[in-house]
Amino acid sequence: MNLNYLRVFVRAVAGLGTAAATLLLLVSIVSAVDRPIVEECMRCHDVETYLYEQSYSVHAVDKDKKKISCDQCHEFHFNPLTSYYARDQYYDKKIFKPEDFDRRTMQKNVRAAVPASKCQKCHEDLYKNAKGEKISQIGELCHDAFLGKNGTTRRNCAGCHINIAHLPEFDRSLMINRDFAKRLADNPVKVEGKGGLK
Secondary structure: OHHHHHHHHHHHHHHHOOHHHHHHHHHHHHHHHOOOHHHHOOOOOOOHHHHHHOOOOOOOOOOOOOEEEEEHHHOOOOOHHHHHHHOOOOOHHOOOHHHHOOOHHHHHHHHHHHOHHHHHOOOOOOEEEOOEEEEEEEHHHHHHHHOOOOOOOOOOOHHHHOOOOOOHHOOOOOOHHHHHHHHHHHOOOOOOOOOOOO
């Protein structure tokens, strides 16, 4: 079982303290044993769309050239009730309506769920890019503020570095996303019945 999954699950159930919560805990733990993290995410999230986008991004693989999993970047969160009811992929359940999900609205919350500590596991030296080259002077000043060396900022890494693993349709026209958008356009989605997040 994924340790993050268990840790968040125990925290969520600890506050309930009822017989129903205990039963829900047992059912969820039994169903979650040895399930890959992506499968757990897939219960509620349109993982197929996100994996498609990520596979053509600069974050298709990590520093060790291994495919990046959801929990390498995002904080794992768990709600025993929704997890129980979303036993199958969410778009097969009537309680989840992917066409009602608005990625533009979700972006701010999602960026907050990408803590800097996760980014820094691969990006240890904030003054060099992934190729080991020195970053721009503006980048240095921004990272100085992030580290509290020269002013401060309330933004985390994902607050400035947006669309580096996922790219919704409405951001594909931005000049900064030109290369990423071209890779996606050259490789149209082949996922049948994808969740509908645009």
